[in-house]
Amino acid sequence: MKNSLSLAGLGSAVTRFLHRFHVILFVLVTIGSLAVATLFLNELISRPAVSSDNSAAGKFDDATIKRILLYRTAEEQASQQSIPLNRGKRNLFVEAQ
Numbered sequence: 001m002k003n004s005l006s007l008a009g010l011g012s013a014v015t016r017f018l019h020r021f022h023v024i025l026f027v028l029v030t031i032g033s034l035a036v037a038t039l040f041l042n043e044l045i046s047r048p049a050v051s052s053d054n055s056a057a058g059k060f061d062d063a064t065i066k067r068i069l070l071y072r073t074a075e076e077q078a079s080q081q082s083i084p085l086n087r088g089k090r091n092l093f094v095e096a097q
Contacts, residue, residue: 018025060068
């Protein structure tokens with residue numbers, strides 16, 4: 001009886017195993033990977049949100065509030081429009097009457 005292991009015999013045994021079960025191994029690896037990815041995503045989604053208590057980020061100083069109050073609304077800008085409109089142009093997308 002020949003009980004010695006050779007590198008060629010071991011390589012052919014692995015090749016025969018992979019040739020015979022390659023579809024099953026592919027399906028197992030694919031389903032296992034998808035299951036692990038689903039578990040990781042589920043854990044990430046179900047984790048409670050961590051809120052930092054950063055009270056300085058929500059405060060404005062007086063100078064910033066004064067600058068915001070200087071901005072004009074759209075209605076004020078339309079009533080004080082300083083850009084002259086060209087009345088000679090026609091809108092090509094409107095049918096002539």
